[in-house]
Amino acid sequence: MTRAELTEKIVAHKTFNDIKWKDVATAVGQSKEWVTAALMGQISLTKEQAIAAGNAMGLNFSDEELALLMTVPYRGSIATAVPTDPLIYRLYEVVAVYGTTMKALIEEEFGDGIMSAIDFTMDIQREENPAGDRVKIEMTGKFLPYKTF
Amino acid sequence: MTRAELTEKIVAHKTFNDIKWKDVATAVGQSKEWVTAALMGQISLTKEQAIAAGNAMGLNFSDEELALLMTVPYRGSIATAVPTDPLIYRLYEVVAVYGTTMKALIEEEFGDGIMSAIDFTMDIQREENPAGDRVKIEMTGKFLPYKTF
Amino acid sequence: MTRAELTEKIVAHKTFNDIKWKDVATAVGQSKEWVTAALMGQISLTKEQAIAAGNAMGLNFSDEELALLMTVPYRGSIATAVPTDPLIYRLYEVVAVYGTTMKALIEEEFGDGIMSAIDFTMDIQREENPAGDRVKIEMTGKFLPYKTF
Amino acid sequence: MTRAELTEKIVAHKTFNDIKWKDVATAVGQSKEWVTAALMGQISLTKEQAIAAGNAMGLNFSDEELALLMTVPYRGSIATAVPTDPLIYRLYEVVAVYGTTMKALIEEEFGDGIMSAIDFTMDIQREENPAGDRVKIEMTGKFLPYKTF
Amino acid sequence: MTRAELTEKIVAHKTFNDIKWKDVATAVGQSKEWVTAALMGQISLTKEQAIAAGNAMGLNFSDEELALLMTVPYRGSIATAVPTDPLIYRLYEVVAVYGTTMKALIEEEFGDGIMSAIDFTMDIQREENPAGDRVKIEMTGKFLPYKTF
Amino acid sequence: MTRAELTEKIVAHKTFNDIKWKDVATAVGQSKEWVTAALMGQISLTKEQAIAAGNAMGLNFSDEELALLMTVPYRGSIATAVPTDPLIYRLYEVVAVYGTTMKALIEEEFGDGIMSAIDFTMDIQREENPAGDRVKIEMTGKFLPYKTF
Amino acid sequence: MTRAELTEKIVAHKTFNDIKWKDVATAVGQSKEWVTAALMGQISLTKEQAIAAGNAMGLNFSDEELALLMTVPYRGSIATAVPTDPLIYRLYEVVAVYGTTMKALIEEEFGDGIMSAIDFTMDIQREENPAGDRVKIEMTGKFLPYKTF
Amino acid sequence: MTRAELTEKIVAHKTFNDIKWKDVATAVGQSKEWVTAALMGQISLTKEQAIAAGNAMGLNFSDEELALLMTVPYRGSIATAVPTDPLIYRLYEVVAVYGTTMKALIEEEFGDGIMSAIDFTMDIQREENPAGDRVKIEMTGKFLPYKTF
Amino acid sequence: MTRAELTEKIVAHKTFNDIKWKDVATAVGQSKEWVTAALMGQISLTKEQAIAAGNAMGLNFSDEELALLMTVPYRGSIATAVPTDPLIYRLYEVVAVYGTTMKALIEEEFGDGIMSAIDFTMDIQREENPAGDRVKIEMTGKFLPYKTF
Amino acid sequence: MTRAELTEKIVAHKTFNDIKWKDVATAVGQSKEWVTAALMGQISLTKEQAIAAGNAMGLNFSDEELALLMTVPYRGSIATAVPTDPLIYRLYEVVAVYGTTMKALIEEEFGDGIMSAIDFTMDIQREENPAGDRVKIEMTGKFLPYKTF
Known part of the structure; x- marks a missing residue:
């Protein structure tokens, strides 16, 4: 099992059972943003956090799955340099269009x-x-x- | 003269004379974010706005320069799909690492x-x-x- | 099973049994364009819609398959930035050749x-x-x- | 002078003088879509059409400019395989997301x-x-x- | 089984048993060029043609294999935009070197x-x-x- | 002057004056395919051939232009790995779709x-x-x- | 089993059991940098070194796994030309930003x-x-x- | 004048006159690494530093040149994602081969x-x-x- | 089994058992360069040669494996256009740096x-x-x- | 003037006047391979070598040209990762097809x-x-x- 396969399993299980990320986050004891990123394969959990997340979702993670959740991942959540998913593309577009503007204003304010x-x-x-x-x-x-x- | 050359001229002039984007923005009557984006070649100005920006910077734009500032640009402020400038790259990295997280949370909240x-x-x-x-x-x-x- | 594998299964079954997308669409209660896009893995279905589509095709989707059909997909239906399939390439060619024309005319009409x-x-x-x-x-x-x- | 430079000259002149593509099209005697595409460098004009377009815009094209407008162009209006301009990108997104759907429906209807x-x-x-x-x-x-x- | 796997199976079987494409083509009743392209995964066969091809090769295609051969494929027979196989590269080289020449001559002759x-x-x-x-x-x-x- | 600029000059001159490639070819004493390729910058001419081509077109090539026409070029007539021009793209599509078919048939016939x-x-x-x-x-x-x- | 799969197995096992690279390195008798690179699939081990590493980790490598660890690998530890993982990207950024500086200084000092x-x-x-x-x-x-x- | 052109001018002048980066650095009052990076177009100088560097090199920078040296650059010193220059490529190769090793060891030591x-x-x-x-x-x-x- | 998987099997077996390519070549009756290329998946063997190679290595190839070794391969031994393995990269670097030199000298000598x-x-x-x-x-x-x- | 422009000037002059690389090499006192590479912009010359090359070609290099020839170049003689020129491509093809073979044989012989x-x-x-x-x-x-x- 790869981390990508584990992510797919978690997401499909969440969708089918209508579980909320924020409820999982409460069980783990961190923000919904951080816990979702961890379950999406971008942040590592401690063994305790991984077990807590599994319990909150009704998933009983195996040792192999726990090891994957505990490993610092090779980060990068999108498959291509330019994302194809429209929601994620819009975020990329903000960088593509306004990137030099953000650079100019941050440098003016901060050096x-x-x-x-x-x-x-x-x-x-x-x-x-x-x-x-x-x-x-x-x-x-x-x-x-x-x-x- | 291309729009890219005009942008370089504006930025060099600003740097050498220590002009602030926010002061130009005040003269144009819009936010500093919007006016900087326009002068960086990502948003079009009206003739009046372009002239106001030029006056505020001590640049007396020619008709050709005004026409460039008034044209709706072919947007895209960075030269490559993955930016090389570290400040802009960090913004891209946020999308690369947290893009699927943002997608998951926005879809949970909004559908x-x-x-x-x-x-x-x-x-x-x-x-x-x-x-x-x-x-x-x-x-x-x-x-x-x-x-x- | 990945969503791509499910798509292949659906398409092969449709071809072998000569099922029409428009008949599946009627069973789901949406247009043929929308239902085809959903079964091609670009739009999510509700559990009811997924079951209806399966019944209309003579496929009895498993829970795992239903979960895949219900998940908001990471959109992007073609494998490469420039499509290789001639039918889809022609659509891309329209954008490549006439994209700036469409931009010019939409901006003239709407701003x-x-x-x-x-x-x-x-x-x-x-x-x-x-x-x-x-x-x-x-x-x-x-x-x-x-x-x- | 390259064809790209001529296109920039035409667009800047149009913007500064608030000329409408549809008026140029009327003078040339073709649709606004076709004439705009020609002036954007994607379609060749006859010498008569090129002169008519120039007159309608108040541009007196030189022989070199006429030759460029009369040459069948190396088509391709966008600089990169994936367009960065948001208006044009949305058209590309339609192909990226719905391309396989269009393929499926056209093949169902036509073979x-x-x-x-x-x-x-x-x-x-x-x-x-x-x-x-x-x-x-x-x-x-x-x-x-x-x-x- | 994917279409690519079926193609590999067909080619290995042909090689090991020294079957000729032209003999398969005769059995199908089309040219060797067309039938080879179909078995290479670029053209769809009818159920009858697929069965005939299988019989001619001594392969007894399963229903899943027949469905793959009957499906209009997502065309594109080479794995990369620039082919690495020398035989196929030479064909690509002809386009790369003589493409603008062919364009010039076809346009001179036909418009x-x-x-x-x-x-x-x-x-x-x-x-x-x-x-x-x-x-x-x-x-x-x-x-x-x-x-x- | 680069070879690309010389090519543009030759093509614009040909278009404006309605010169035919085949007439230039006759003057040079080679086929229209070969002479067009040479003037498109893909084949080198001798000094005599270059002068003959210039005379046939009514262009009096300078020494610098003659040197460019006489130099063995760095071949490659299209700007990108995948051509954007529709006429040239169709030739590329033939390779993309039928490349493995051609390979199979040439190898069957010749080894x-x-x-x-x-x-x-x-x-x-x-x-x-x-x-x-x-x-x-x-x-x-x-x-x-x-x-x- | 591929070398990449073996690497994943080693890393997950290390994480779950909280083994230190430096302890494995001591058992192998080389530096932590060299041994980690070997287990990450970039350097080949002798049979003795591979067995020693396995023993130190509590992994009993099979013959197939030993063969993989003993083979000189096709080197390259990151999946894309530009790394997406932030830690590795920072190293790449140093080359992207300071590469010409390093070149200038090394050439000044050494020729x-x-x-x-x-x-x-x-x-x-x-x-x-x-x-x-x-x-x-x-x-x-x-x-x-x-x-x- | 672009920043790239200014960099070329500085490097050619340095080479022809056998000036040392370390001597320029002494005049500017920073390390040779930092000053070289600045003159290579990756770091901005103050007006005083830019003038000092110019004097040390025997170059009398114009106001336009000073403005370029004072502007925070769009960083990125190499023209392509993978460098072609052998000296710089070796640095890139270290990242490509040992990147995951560095990641593993830094994470083991620091988290x-x-x-x-x-x-x-x-x-x-x-x-x-x-x-x-x-x-x-x-x-x-x-x-x-x-x-x- | 794909040809790539067969190549990996052959290489791992060779490494583990310390077999020499030149000994396999002697058994096949061709040069070590040619036989290695064949076993690396770039050249096709006759059935007799494939059996001889298998015997020399102590591998008893199955019919499927023999068919793979007998098929003219889709050539291309490296996974990316620019190789990441340092040994192979150095060969690529020779082309990147000295390619135009080789072209100039071969053309001077041969035309x-x-x-x-x-x-x-x-x-x-x-x-x-x-x-x-x-x-x-x-x-x-x-x-x-x-x-x- | 860029180094690329100087290279073009040298090559055009050589072609028009039918100068031989080996004669220039004799004048410089190095091999034809090394001197051609230097004049192609891949190796730096001393001032004496640059002047000798210029004299041998009948070119009287200016100080700017000498500085370019004396600067250690950013190496890389071809414009794209995969060369389009057929002569140079064949060299690249050798690496693409036989690269893993060369690796296997060099490693067998040398480690x-x-x-x-x-x-x-x-x-x-x-x-x-x-x-x-x-x-x-x-x-x-x-x-x-x-x-x-």
């Missing part, structure tokens, strides 16, 4: 450096709106300045 | 559909933090459900 | 924005013609204007 | 073959709609059956 | 349009020659003129 | 080896046909057997 | 040549630092000068 | 996280060795742990 | 044409050298001149 | 390691042969063994 994608948080919420509800994604990442050396 | 990248806003702020200031990027996009047909 | 591929319908018909029948594809998508922010 | 992209027409219209106007794209192409040989 | 790859025939023969026998490939395709629209 | 693309001839003719004239392309290449070593 | 990646050593250490511990990677490679010939 | 390529230093030295001098590259980067969120 | 890769021999030897033994690769290929047509 | 492409020589000769003269390419490279570390 030369980057926003960390490691010391990073992400929060996804529904924003109610009479013209149609909106998806709100908030990311924060520590600013890391380039240093002279 | 099948996407977050629009057109009916979209973006806001970039400094978040002060004793452990090191953070870049905060907030995006909102209208949720668009897939429809049966 | 800066896009045609949605989500709030979208598609209809495929035979157009009888003495010089040889024609395929007629009609697409409509909501116009989404870029907004200032 | 094995393709829709021609050469013996082809295209019509783009605004469809008024209280929930937001829609872009309607209608394409027809002659069905070409595969033959045994 | 703007294409040679159809659908209404198309192909014939491969040995041409005896004292300086070394030659492969002769003759292709004919209907000329399809671009039309104004 | 393991290739058809040379160097010891190679090409002939393009109009084939009159009441159902629409056809383009006929005949290629012959010396069969080169793989040798043991 | 025209390269640093060998074969006669090469690598050492990875923790560097304690009150501002946050640092990863220290030291590589040495023999300088190989280009020679005239 | 899940990365080595920063921003809070990063690099030092290149000659290591004398009787078997042939060696290039020694030492990199240190702050370890950044993934955080839960 | 316009190519060195055949089909009527081709290859010989690999150890060249003893006090400064370190050298690999000597000698290739000869028939010169094939371009012909006019 | 794990590579043939250097830096401590490398190349010699190209005509081999007279009644069945058609042959191109003989002999390469030698120092064997570099992988070391444990």
Whole structure:
């Protein structure tokens, strides 16, 4: 069994039984964003977290499955450099269109450096709106300045 | 003169004279995110906005330059499918690593559909933090459900 | 079993038994375009729709198969960025050759924005013609204007 | 001067002077879709058509420019296999997501073959709609059956 | 079983038993070029043709195998955009080197349009020659003129 | 001046003045296929041939232009691995779809080896046909057997 | 079993049982860097080394597994030309950003040549630092000068 | 003038006049690694640093050149994802072959996280060795742990 | 079983049992270069040669395995256009760096044409050298001149 | 002027004036292979060598041209990863088809390691042969063994 196959098994089981990521997250004791990323194969869990997630979903993970969930993964959740799935593509499009704008504004505010994608948080919420509800994604990442050396 | 050459001219002029994007934005009467994106060649300006931006920067745009700023651009601000600039790459990495997570959570909350990248806003702020200031990027996009047909 | 394997199974069964997509669509209660896309692995069905489709085809889907049909798929129906199949390539060629023309005309008529591929319908018909029948594809998508922010 | 440079010149001139493609098309005596494609560098014009287009736009094409407009172009209007411009990308997305569906339905209706992209027409219209106007794209192409040989 | 696996099975069986494509073609009642393409997975057979081919090869195709042979395939016989096999590469090289020449000569003779790859025939023969026998490939395709629209 | 720029100059001049490749070929004393390929930048000419071609077209090539026409070119007439021009793409499609078929039939007839693309001839003719004239392309290449070593 | 599958088995077993690479390395009698690379499928082991590594991990390698570990591998540890895993990407980014700098400085110091990646050593250490511990990677490679010939 | 053209000008001038990067670095007051990277177009200089570098090289930078040196660059020093220059390729090969090894060892020592390529230093030295001098590259980067969120 | 799987089986068996390619070649009665290429899946063997190779290795090939060894393969021994294995990459690098040089010298000596890769021999030897033994690769290929047509 | 433009100038001048690479090489005092590679932009010359080459060709190189010839180049003589020129492609094909064979034989003879492409020589000769003269390419490279570390 590969990690990709385990991910498919988890997702199919979730869909068929109408389990919510946020309920699994509560059982694990972390945010829904972090736990979903872990079950999607992008973050490693401790053995305790993996068992808790399995129990919350009604899946009794085998030792092999637990080992896969505990291993730091080779990250990368999409199969191609440019995603084909429309929802994920729109996020990519934001980078493709507004990437140089974000670079210009972050550099104007902070100087030369980057926003960390490691010391990073992400929060996804529904924003109610009479013209149609909106998806709100908030990311924060520590600013890391380039240093002279 | 191509739009890319005009962008380079604007950026070099800004750097050498230490002009702020937010001041140009004030003169144009839109947000700093939107005006920077326009001057970076991703959004079209009206003739009045283009002239206002030029005046605020101390650049006296020619008719050819105004025409370029007024044309709806062929969007795409980065030269390669995977960006090489580290600041922009980190944004891409967020999509590469967390894209399927975002997809899973948006679909759990809203059902099948996407977050629009057109009916979209973006806001970039400094978040002060004793452990090191953070870049905060907030995006909102209208949720668009897939429809049966 | 992966979704791709299920798609192959459905298509082979359809071919061998000479089942019509439009008859399956009638059983599901949606258009032939939408139901075909779902069985091709691009749209998710409800459990009821999945069962109805299976019954109409003489396939008795297992729970695992139903779960696959119910899961929102990672969309993308072709294996490579440029399709190799001649029928699908011709559609790609229309975009490659006439894409900037469509952009120019939509922008002239509507202003800066896009045609949605989500709030979208598609209809495929035979157009009888003495010089040889024609395929007629009609697409409509909501116009989404870029907004200032 | 390359054909790409001529296209840029035509588009900038059109934008700055607020000329309409449909008015140029009327002067040339063909549809707006065909004339726009020609001026975008995808279709060749006769010398008479090229001169008529130039007059309608207030551009007095040189002999070199006329030669470029009269040459059958190396077709392909977008710079990369996957378009980066959001409007054009949505058209590509339709092929990426629904390509196998279109293939399945055309083959069910017509048998094995393709829709021609050469013996082809295209019509783009605004469809008024209280929930937001829609872009309607209608394409027809002659069905070409595969033959045994 | 995938269509690729069936192709491999057919080819290995042919090689081991020294069966000739032209003999299979005679049994099916079509040209050797067409029947070989069908067994290579690029053309669909009727159930009768598939059974005839199987009988001629001494293969007793199962229902699953017949269904695969009867399905209109997703065409594309080579694994990469640029073929690595030297024999097939030479054909690709002809297009890479002489493609613009063929375009220039066809357009001079016929006007703007294409040679159809659908209404198309192909014939491969040995041409005896004292300086070394030659492969002769003759292709004919209907000329399809671009039309104004 | 690059060879690509010289090619563009030659083609634009030919189009504007309605010169025929076959007339240039007669002046050079070779086939229309070979001379067109040379002027398209894929074959080198002798100084005498280059001067003859220039005279036949009413172009008085400079020494620099003659040197370019005399240099063995870095061959490759299309800008991308997969051609975007529809006429040239159809030729590529023949290789993509029928490449393994051609390989199978050439190997059945000749044994393991290739058809040379160097010891190679090409002939393009109009084939009159009441159902629409056809383009006929005949290629012959010396069969080169793989040798043991 | 492929070498990639064996690598996955080794890594999952290591993670689940909390085995340390450095302990395996001690048992094999080489550095942790070299032994880890071998078990990751980039270096071949002798039969004795492979058995020693298996014993140290509590894995009793079969003959097939030993053969895989003893075979000189087709090297290349990452699935795509540009790595998607963030840790590995940062190493790639160093080459992408500072590659020409390293070239300039090595050539200034040594003349025209390269640093060998074969006669090469690598050492990875923790560097304690009150501002946050640092990863220290030291590589040495023999300088190989280009020679005239 | 583009930044790439300025880089070429600086490098050609350095070569012709046999200027040393380390002498320019001394004049600027930073390490040779940092200053070389800046002049190679990967790091921005202050106006004072840019003027000092120009003076040290005997180049009197124009205002346009100073603006280019002062602008935060779009980083990426190599033209293709996989470098073609042998010296730079060897560095890439280290990542391609040993990337997963480095990942495994850093994660064993530090836990899940990365080595920063921003809070990063690099030092290149000659290591004398009787078997042939060696290039020694030492990199240190702050370890950044993934955080839960 | 695919040909790739058979290749892996042969190589693992050879490694584990320390069989020499040259001994297998002697049993087959061809050069070590040719027989290795055949067993690596790039050349087809006769049934007799395949049986002889199997006997020499202590492998008793099944009929399916013999059929695979007898089939003319789809050639191409490396998985990606640019090889990742360092030994094979160095050969690729020679082409990347010296390709235009080889072209210039072959054309100067022979005129316009190519060195055949089909009527081709290859010989690999150890060249003893006090400064370190050298690999000597000698290739000869028939010169094939371009012909006019 | 870029190095590519200088290369084109040198090659056109050589062709027009029928200069031989071997005569230039004699004047420079190195082999024809090495000098051609230098003038093709892959090896740097000393000022004396560059001047000698210029004199031998009847070109009086300017200081800018001399600086380009003296700069260690960013190596890579072909524009794309897979060459399109047939002569160079055949060399690439040898690697693509026989690369794993060469690897197997070099490793059998020498153990794990590579043939250097830096401590490398190349010699190209005509081999007279009644069945058609042959191109003989002999390469030698120092064997570099992988070391444990």
